[in-house]
Amino acid sequence: MKIAPSILSADFGKLAEEVKVICNAGADFIHVDVMDGHFVPNMTMGPMIVEAVSKASTKPLDIHFMVENIPFFVDMYAHIKPEFITFHIEEEKHINRVIQQIRNYDIRPGVVLNPATPVSLLEYIVADVDMVLLMSVNPGFGGQKFIPSVIDKIKELRELAIKKNPNLLIEVDGGVNDKNAKLLKEAGADILVAGSFVFKSNDYKKAIESLR
Numbered sequence: 001m002k003i004a005p006s007i008l009s010a011d012f013g014k015l016a017e018e019v020k021v022i023c024n025a026g027a028d029f030i031h032v033d034v035m036d037g038h039f040v041p042n043m044t045m046g047p048m049i050v051e052a053v054s055k056a057s058t059k060p061l062d063i064h065f066m067v068e069n070i071p072f073f074v075d076m077y078a079h080i081k082p083e084f085i086t087f088h089i090e091e092e093k094h095i096n097r098v099i100q101q102i103r104n105y106d107i108r109p110g111v112v113l114n115p116a117t118p119v120s121l122l123e124y125i126v127a128d129v130d131m132v133l134l135m136s137v138n139p140g141f142g143g144q145k146f147i148p149s150v151i152d153k154i155k156e157l158r159e160l161a162i163k164k165n166p167n168l169l170i171e172v173d174g175g176v177n178d179k180n181a182k183l184l185k186e187a188g189a190d191i192l193v194a195g196s197f198v199f200k201s202n203d204y205k206k207a208i209e210s211l212r
C-alpha cells in the first residue's frame with residue numbers, strides 16, 4: 001500500500017520543513033490539494049507555493065485539482081512536473097481532451113469522483129487514465145468524517161479496471177485513518193491519501209506505517 005500524505009494539514013508556517021520530514025518518514029508521494037474558491041469553498045496553493053513544495057520534496061508530487069477551468073490550471077502547474085495530476089469529472093465536459101493535455105506534458109493523468117458520483121461514469125474513460133481518485137469526503141477541507149460508501153465504489157471500480165485497465169491505480173482521499181485503512185486495502189485501493197491523521201499525530205513515521 002502506498003501512502004500519500006496531504007500537506008493541506010501540515011504547518012504552512014514551516015512548509016518546506018514539513019515536506020522534508022514527511023518524505024523521510026516514509027511518504028511515497030506528496031499529495032497537493034489545489035483549491036480555487038469556486039469548485040470548492042476554500043483556497044489553497046498557487047503554483048509558486050507548489051513549486052516550493054516540489055523543491056523541498058524528495059518524493060513525486062500528486063496534484064489534486066479542485067478547480068474550475070481545469071485546462072488553464074494544467075498549463076499553469078505543468079512546469080512543476082508532478083507525477084500525477086488528477087481533476088474532477090464533475091467539472092469537465094471534455095475529459096479526453098484534458099487527459100491528453102496532461103499526457104502531452106509527460107504527466108500521468110487521473111480523474112476524481114466525489115462521493116455521490118457513480119463509478120459507472122468511468123466506463124468509457126477508465127482505460128485512458130493512470131489513476132482514479134475516489135473521494136471519501138466532499139472535497140474542500142481536511143479533517144472531515146469518512147463516508148463509508150466509498151468501500152463499495154472501490155470494489156466496483158476494481159471490477160471495471162480488471163476488464164478495461166488492469167494497471168489502473170485506485171487512490172482514496174478523505175478521512176483515512178488507521179481504523180478504515182485495512183478495509184480500503186481489502187476493497188482494492190492502491191494509494192491512500194491522509195492529511196490530518198498523519199500531520200496531527202506526534203510521530204509521522206508511525207502514523208504512515210499504521211496505514212500501510
Ligand code: DX5
Pocket residue numbers: 006008009031033064137138139140141142143144173174175176193194195196197
Ligand atoms: C479534501 C482533500 C484531502 C484532504 C484530506 O478536500 O482533497 O486531500 O487533505 O484530509 P483528511 O485526511 O484530513 O481528510
Ligand code: ZN
Pocket residue numbers: 006031032033064173193
Ligand atoms: Zn486531495
